[in-house]
Amino acid sequence: MTPIELAALIRTCLVDAARAGEVGIDPADVPEPRVERPRQREHGDWATNVAMQLAKKAGIAPRALAETLAARLTAADGVARAEVAGPGFLNITLEAGAAGELARTIVEAGAQYGRTTAKAGTRINLEFVSANPTGPLHIGGVRWAAVGDSLARILAATGADVAREYYFNDHGVQIDRFARSVLARARGEGVPEDGYGGRYIEEIGEAVVADALAAGEPDPRTLPDDEAQEVFRRRGVDRMFAEIKAALHDFGVDFDLFVHEDALHESGAVDRALARLREAGRLYEDAGATWLRTSEFGDDKDRVVIKSDGEPAYIAGDIAYYLDKRERGFDEVIIMLGADHHGYIGRMMAVCAAFGDTPGRNLEILIGQLVNLIKGGEPLRMSKRAGTVVTIDDLVEAVGVDAARYSLARSSADSPLDIDLDLLVQRSNDNPVFYVQYAHARTRNVAHNAAAHGVRREDGFVPAALDHPADGALLGLLAQFPATVTQAAELREPHRVARYLESLAAGYHKWYDQCRVTPRGEEPVTDGHRARLWLNDATTQVLASGLELLGVSAPDRM
Template sequence: MTPAQLAAALRAALLNAVEDGTLALDPAQVPAQVHLERPRQREHGDWATNVALQLAKPAGTNPRALATDLAARLSSTPGVAAVEIAGPGFLNIRLDTAAAGELARTIVEQGPAYGRGDSLAGQSVNLEFVSANPTGPLHIGGVRWAAVGDSLARVLTAAGARVEREYYFNDHGAQIDRFARSLLARARGLEAPEDGYGGQYISDIADRVIADAAAAGEPDPRTLDDAEATEAFRRRGVDLMFDEIKASLADFGVHFDVYFHEDALHSSGAVDRAVARLRAAGHIYEQDGATWLRTTDFGDDKDRVVIKSDGEAAYIAGDIAYYLDKRERGFDRVVIMLGADHHGYIGRMMAVCAAFGDTPRVNLEILIGQLVNLVKDGEPVRMSKRAGTVVTIDDLVDAVGVDAARYSLVRSSYDTSIDLDLDLLAKATNENPVFYVQYAHARTVNVARNAAAAGVRRADGFDASLLDHESEAVLLGQLAELPRVVEQAATVREPHRVARYLEELAGAYHKWYDQRRVTPFGDEEVSDVHRTRLWLNDATTQVLATGLGLLGVSAPERM
């Protein structure tokens, strides 16, 4: 029996109680999904629910009395061994061995579909992450968003949402100008501007701009006047830098559906249209020669200048137009992932959301990530040889590999700072979390190989009642959790829940492996015990592979 089947049985019991008048509720008040959770102490049963506590007050009854009635109704459900009442009205439910063990067959038969759900079905999500300016290699903060954002997109999709990954390409503004001037200065053998960019990558890109111009039969851009030369280095340099970023992200397993150019918002008239719409809604006013958005009406600490007195669009103008553009493209959820220095951005953008008639933190969500610190040999790693001032995505991958990098960046909540120990992540030991989980998967595959060699075949038999050892109950309980973990991770936007779940599952599997054999020992004959355990082993293979896939991490078959 799966948790979904047990929840359905509980809901049926509640509806029966409503129908016969025992429970004074309207059928619409019965929750569509009864919440179940694993008891903290195994002796309390397989599943627990507080649904009697939730419904007793609106029904005008005592929680324990309602729990007693539900226990009696549920105890006759096939597969339920016992229902106990705890405290003021909690229900602790114990499944019989056969019902619990059936989950192994369910998982194997469902394959990759197991764990996927429809809790977010019908939601269209635009997920914007990374969006680093193309003025240098992707640094470690952006790498964290690459790992977390891509994993979140996978989790949201697994929960039924339609997700579009979007990269906001900042090709408009002062940072790009400084980048172009830095390239030109380096090409001419001069020091970078005081507010410019340094690092070996600037020399590399400047050299490529010159080489590309020569290959195309164009004039050496260094010989052009300053304005033309700056434009030449800007135009080609930005493309080269962004190509590098995209290549690094692709090597990291991260791909985007849309690369949206900031400049398009200004050149297409999107900014003017957004301002006009807000003006028509009465939220725009003129003061001191500038155009203002009255964001204080929606909780912001001050009103914001949208068009400056010189006629130039303020930075927020692009943000306003960009949000509206996403909504007009049909996305009902706009999720933006930003770095730790963007807290001040939240209030103004939630005000913009409200000014358009939308609901802040529903139609618009802003996730703020915290810093990543790298440690090697007990000392902080502060500088990249190539970038000069920051540690880049390529530095991290070179040090520990893609799998360890992605897993380690995702396994902690994005809103907490993390220290990554490069020495630990390079170790092939159980201290290394990604190795611990991947090794569990490789071990399940090896068990299946050995079983096949010994003549143990799933197709020859399955008897769920034979999965009667404590370690099997624990492992089955962990396997049953995947759908709930995926749904929660998607709902609260926390893919790290998947990583922590996988570590618990790996631990349960390793303990089971130490206590139960899938292959016959010595002269022992192959029996349904071995075949049934193979089903459980292979169910674990599937769930580990699914979970690792949600994190964008490989599931190796040998280690």
């Protein structure tokens, strides 16, 4: 019996009690109760506080309502005991057969186990990374790559239609500084005072020259400064962005949509967005500039959208970009930003409200904190190629894609993160990604050995044979997977999946030490062996599904 099936059974018992006049509540008002694992395993398989939630509405003491519910549950098939605890908690113990059925449910559902349709019909635009194409992707952006892609996978597992989007910042002074830097290094000159350094700038400059010559164009280094800078800007940005996309692809992250900041300005999207706000009475003129009344929607002050010189302020592009997403049909817009963007939240939520949308529902902004890489007990601060920052290539070269992705996704993104590179290359239980992947590999080895000893799932499944306490503990962990995925999606916290997998791996290793899938010596194959093969293979599936949600491989051997 799955948690969903148990919750449905509890609701049915409550509705029946209401119809029988045992509790004074309208059957239509009975909610879907929540069931969860009790903190102490000896208290039962599942617990619910639904009696405490409904007692006031039912006009009955919580314990009395819980006792009424317990009597009906105990009489139901698959329930061994239902006991009232404390002020009205209900602890439920399932019969071994009912509990064991979960193994069959998982194996037969395969990759669909844990997936729901809770967000079906919802279109979500998830923007993450969006690093300026002025250098290789640094470690902060890499964190968002791992977290963002994992979140996209998790949201899709709840039925949402998710589009991964990259906002290409190719407009403004940073790009001009980049172009001047590449041109200067290509000409053998020093880096401009406000320019970018690093070996990659020289590499981009060499590539720009080679690309231009291959296209039959003149050597861009010989052109007048303005013309040369434009060539190095256009070709240099293209080259840099191609490198970023390639690095992300190798990291297992591919985007569905790319939006260029330049295009928003050139297409008239900025003018159209501001015109819509003007029609709604949200703009006003003061001191030669155009202002948006963001203070009316919770911002700490109004914001200039058109400066006194007639040029759009930076926020004008953000305004147009938000509206562009909504006009493309996305119900929810999620933007993932770095730690230095806290001030961005209030103004963009005000923009959302100014368009008549609901902040927090139509627009969410997630802030990620800094990442520190530790090697040899010391912070790693320099990249061989980028010079000033540690890049995605540095991290992958040090520990590999799986360890990099898992380590970045396993902690709450709104907390600073220290990653010990030496730990992530260890093949030990102290290395969390190894620990989880090893558990999956062990399940595959158990299945292989079972086949060699004639233990086959197709010869039958007797769920009641899963009668060892370790069986029940492992089944309980497996039952938590759907709720974990749902909660990770609702809270936008992929790390919950990683921490769940670590708990499941620990539970599986304990079960492995206490229960056998293969017979000893000449011992015949029993229902217990076959049932535990089903349980082993159910664990295989959940470990593989969880790792897939994090973009991490599930190896058969290690």
